[in-house]
Amino acid sequence: MPRSPSRDLSDRYTGRRGYFRNPDRLRRGKYTLAVMALVAAGAWAAVDVTRSSQAAYAHTHGPLTNPHAAFDDNCAACHTSFSWKDAWSGNILNVRDRWHDFTCSKCHAGADHPPFGHHDSATDAAQAIHNRCSNCHHDHRGRLHSLVRLPDADCTRCHKDLARWFDPAKSRAQPPYENSVTHFVNDHPEFRSLNIATKPRTLTFSHAVHMNPGQTYTPNGKEAMTLARLQQWNGPEIAARYRKPGQSDTDLVQLDCASCHQLDSGIGTKEFEKAKTTLESMGAPTRSLLPARAAGAYFLPINYDLHCRACHPTTAMEGQVTSGDQKFIVPRFDVPHRVQPGQLRSLLKAGYVKELIEGGHPALKEPLEPGGRLDSARPPSSAASLEALANELAQRAEGLLLRGANGCTKCHKTIGDPSHPSEYRIVPVPDRTVWLVHAKFNHAAHRGASCAACHPGTQGREITPMEANQPEPVAILGIDSCRSCHSPAQTRVQLPDGSTIPGGGVRHNCTDCHNYHHGDFPLQGRGSPLRFPKNPRDIADWLRGM
């Protein structure tokens, strides 16, 4: 009987019907590799669990920033660990919230304290955002990443509609200056500080006059200050300070910006020694008046003793009195600066008495009356005479100093009635030591630009006395001058002549100018006590992230 093809096919497997139970090479390879993969994954997991610190790198998005680098392998140093107990509280999926549970306050105390810092007038909802540091400060972005240089979105989240996040009840100041600020170039208000309508300047000063040769109103004007005159008034040391290379005594004094504006006290430099000599020659306390070494971002405050006194001494006038037929000259003498009118009369009187006595006024030669008492209720006629003289001289000198053309009011603003010295006061200066108080600016970083590039009107020029004796307008260019560089690259910048050139390209994020949490000076000023950690630790604990 012929065999069917099916039987032929079936016969091939005679004795091997269970062939499918024996895996072929592909299947064996598949499972062998799977087992190896499972072992590899298990080994990774075992290392991860048993040596969590060494394996921590595997879970991070990147290295921590330099200040936190010690905690690269120590998640628990900053992160709040999630326990199984928390899993039943319904927040197991609320990962973002838990991800923000950091322990920053171990080292950075006070940053989340509501009445502290930049956001103290925020609503509760806004405060809740700020209370979580990581809402804005993102780490694990490399060693060189800055935690304080934030993307604009972190700021504009609130500042695009500030009224929504502002609680007037909490505010200690005025309402938000600008409700919506979203971009430095396109949507940022002019600098508030440049509007001085509500806070006028309290000092009359003309850069134009002082930058002219000889500090005159016009070129070759009268009363020009020469080096010889300066030397005559103050001595050779001070004249040497203002002498430019190659100048002779008859040359006019020529100031430049750096004659008064200094970023650094310059300790150890010739300039510092010259300033010290100047003060010492005047008998002024150098340790008090010469500033300590500064960071160099802002110019040091102008100091009368160091920068003004050489040309504008505050002296009591020379007195000429008669005693009988004799004329007696009371020499001029220095009057202390930084005194209010109420104190001035007594200082002048004391000064004149001192000069009268030291000068040997003839009244002092009168003998005491015979039988007179030393403790007599009536002063001796000589003393009465001197007091009267000193009073008279002091009154005249006070009038000159308070109301004279070269007196206090030449530079200073006053308040009150001059006829009532006790109520008459000189407005303190400087009214501002830093102009852009809500932002930071580094003069040293902008040293490549001329001063006048950003401070127009500060150069020497012909000027009328009327104009020169008024407080100057603010000599700081507005925000547009910043934008010519701090804007997207290839921004067209219009020059004063109307032509345009490509500019921009320098960074222009919010945090390039604005600091928060009083971050520049965390341990100084308002809120600083809160910045001290409650439990300061030693270095070992700090490195362990404890």
Added chain:
Amino acid sequence: MIDQFVIVSYYPAQDFFIHFLFPAEWPVLWGKTKSVRDRVLAIVFSTVGITFGVILVAAAGAAAGLWEWPPQPSSGFGVACGVLGGAIVVFEMLILPRKWLRSRRLGSTRVWMRWHVWMGLLALPVILLHAGFGWGGPLPATVMMLFLLVTASGIWGLIMQQWLPEKILHDIPGESIASQISRLGQYHAEEAGRLIATLVTVPPEAETSEPVVVGPLAAELVAFRDRELVPYLESGISSRSLLAIPSDAQQRFGRLREAVPPAARPVLDRLQELAELRRRWDEQERLHFWLHNWLLLHLPLSVTMTGLMLLHAYRALKFW
């Protein structure tokens, strides 16, 4: 509906739920296309369509203010995507025990495979959303790379499964069980040996005393058997035999057929048929390897990915 009720009424309770949850009527891919080209295109379009479709839906949700965009892994939406993606991965891995326990009635392989494919395609955009289209740290990046490789190997395998079976069916008449080809080669080698032996020797039950082929020709046949035919039938193309080349084989068998007596030609026809069958099986082995080699990647990487994914979830939930 009535037919369905009639059908499920025959199944035990667990089968009812399995068939309810995994309806066999769903096509593996859109359109039930018939040509290989259309099926491969359907896979590609399904992958792209599902991926971009889900991402667009998520983007629309973000535009509606339901969640932020781009999604953040640690946001509520991101975590939900992670949990969903993780659940899909776990479901995908259940196909392994399903294979191990194939004797249990846990739903048909076809239905399981359909869900495996569809859920695998769905997992791609879900995991991408969970990751916020980023890599994350070393462990999440490793898991993500493994996931993408697993998905890619799965799609590659799916394409191979759409194409090669039909090609084998068309190109390999006489297809056999791939894993037994080596064994069958030996079987056929034995048959070839016997057939040539009947030509060059006289079997005991033969009526004549003369073999069909004698003299130098018989020696040539024996040599052909021992040096060329049997090694080729046993080892296939790896024997480096010229019989693996169709034109050479045709020429070789043609010469022998002309030399041998007419009575021996049916045997040579059978021998040539065995050689051609071996040649087709070689091709079948090659196609079979490409049909299944993606599993060498897909399964081990899936296992590693699942293990590291669980570790990632544990670490993420512990510290994030």
